[in-house]
Amino acid sequence: MxxxxxxxxxxxxxxxxxxxxxxxxxxxxxxxxxxxxxxxxxxxxxxxxxxxxxxxxxxxxxxxxxxxxxxxxxxxxxxxxxxxxxSTALPRPSAKPRITPARGDEPDSALPRLSRIGDLSRDVSAAIGQMEQKPFLPNQPALDRFPFAVWRKCWNAVTRGGKAAMGYGDVSGELVLRQRIAEYLALHRRDPCDPEQIVITPGGHAAFTLAALTLADPGDGIWFEDPGPVTTSNLFRTLGLRLCLTDVDDDGMDVARAMARYPDARLAFVMPSRHHPLGVTLSLPRRLALLEWARANDAWIIEDDYDSEFRYDGAPLPSMRSIDSHDRVIYAGSFSKALYPGIRVGYLVLPPQLVSAFRNLSGLIHRSVPVEAQLALAEFIGGGHFASHLRRMRGLYAERREAFMEAGRTTLAGLARIDCSESGLNALAWLDGGREDRTAHRAVLEAGLQCYPLSDYTIATPRPGALILGYAGVPTERMKTYLSRLAEALSRS
CATH class of the missing domain: 1.10.10.10 (Winged helix-like DNA-binding domain superfamily/Winged helix DNA-binding domain)
Structure with a gap:
């Protein structure tokens, strides 16, 4: 019927x-x-x-x-x-050509009138996350080792026979998930917080957007590391913030120089546990100086802790929030690297005085993150599966990292120098012989591999050519084969 x-x-x-x-x-x-x-x-x-x-x-x-x-x-x-x-025997209709004129290709009268933010978005790209999942794709977890069966059981357990997951959720996020995240942060990041300080967002970028909209007006300055993640810099520019570019060296963000050049900035965006893409860690003296600057200038720090779970030499480093005695840090985390990118669940840990404003604005913009995903994730964490998965992945990524470094040193000799930090999912290959990284990137793509050129992350300060390579998603037994193909591509670039 x-x-x-x-x-x-x-x-x-x-x-x-x-x-x-x-x-x-x-x-x-x-x-x-x-x-x-x-x-x-x-x-x-x-x-x-x-x-x-x-x-x-x-x-x-x-x-x-x-x-x-x-x-x-x-x-x-x-x-x-x-x-x-x-009928399946009919020919497919011809698609109308999609024409996206570049800025300036047509008179202004031919372009639709947009808002200020919409107009700024014409000149930026968010396509970096749409890359094909080929060997050496950066920031790619080992999806082949994800515990799908366990995840499915958690999902079924919270959705079977009930209506709880079918309605609108709490605009802060489901309480049970916020409780599980608070427990995880206290145990694994040495950073206890109250679940009421947490707001769940649809991914990390939504968390950054929420922080920028709540705390800054268009034209306000934000410290941003150069090089830095291109989609994040594009996000802040599109929101109308003024990028205050800060240098990065072996100790992380050059806080002293940023204080001298941009003392009146409203925000600072920083990746203290592992800078992307350079892989360096923000030193303790600079962390303390950054916190003091924020306190003295009534500024705020957005701490992007995007892959701190994967450190291969000792325990994960404490977060900046854990040493913040003046409530100036907005801590942003997500599950894209620890689980899989498509889960689209992120979160903010907020100073108590900001919770109400963030909660209300999140409700107006996002309404709520899909409740089913939140409840399944809470079940996954609460059942001990998240900790078990992280433990397995740390061992696996450490093994793949070692295989990458060992084979890379010999296979890429004379072509590139491998620079692999003690944490994260990626490495840098500094190109020898004056090779230009965008040219090398095209050769790598033609070889059926994937990477990002460091130049794409550089905004103002030129650096030597380098490729960002992800090793975490490459099986150990295939590492040498793919590195040999990479070497052949670089030799042609």
Missing amino acids: AKQFEGPILPFLRLDVAAALPKFRQVQDQLRMAILHGHLRAGTRLPASRILAGELGLSRQTLVRVLENLKAEGYLEARQGAGTFV
């Missing part, structure tokens, strides 16, 4: 009772044009004639006549016991 309700809703079917054209011809012509224009794709199942006749106010006999005519013309086909479908 349920089968008769299958098929798409067809709102384009309209009957004109005043028209001279018979009703069956009106329906027949509209269906034919919908198929020709690709609105009804090949293989689409049509609603049963009884249902469609009722929706249009026609007799079933009239609808059967329409369908039979279209079958005879070759637009539809009948499948025994299954129903009526759009």
Whole structure:
């Protein structure tokens, strides 16, 4: 009985009772044009004639006549016991060309009028996350080792037979997930907090957006490390913030120079546990200086702790928030690297005085993160599966890191120098012989591999050419083979 309700809703079917054209011809012509224009794709199942006749106010006999005519013309086909479908023998309709004019290619009058933020977004790109998942893709966890069966059980456990996951959620995030995150931070990051200080967001970038919108006005300055993650710098620029570029050396962000050049900045965005892409750690003296600057200038620090779980020499480093005695740090974390990028669950740990404002603005912008994902994640963490997964992945990534460094030192000799920090999922390959990293990047892509050129992360301060390579997603037994292919590509660049 349920089968008769299958098929798409067809709102384009309209009957004109005043028209001279018979009703069956009106329906027949509209269906034919919908198929020709690709609105009804090949293989689409049509609603049963009884249902469609009722929706249009026609007799079933009239609808059967329409369908039979279209079958005879070759637009539809009948499948025994299954129903009526759009014919799969028809050629695909030609797609209209999608033209995206570059800025300045057309007069301003040809461009739509946008908001200030919309206008700024024309000149930036968010496409870095759309790269193909090929060997050496940076920031890529070992998806082949994810415990899918356990995750599915957690998902089923919180959604089976109940309505709790089907409504709107708490705008701060589900309490049980905030409790699990607070427990995890206290145990693994040595950073206890109250679950009420946590706001769940749809990923890390949503967390940064929320912080910027809540704490800064367009034109306000934000300290930003150069080089730094390109999509994040594009985000802040699009929101109208003034990028205050700060140098990075072996001790991390050059805080003293930033204080001298940009003392009046409103925000500082920093990756203290592991800078991306250089992999360095912010030293303790600089952490303390940054905290003191924020206190003295009524400024705020956004701490991006994006992959601190994966440190291969000793325990993960304490967060900056854990040594902040003046409540100036907004801690941002996510599960994209620890679990998988598509989960799109991030979180903020906030100073108590900011919770209400962040909570309200999050509710206005996001409403809530999908409740099912939150509850499943809480079950996954609470059942001990998250800790077990991290333990396994640390061992696996340490093994893959060692294989990468050992094979890379010999395979890439004379072509690049491997620089692999003691944490994270990526390494740098500093190119020898004056090679230009964007040229090398194109050669690597042609070889069926993936990487990012360091130049794409550099905003103002030129650096020697380097490639950012992800080793965590590459099986150990394939590492040498892929590195040999990488060497061949670099030798041609």
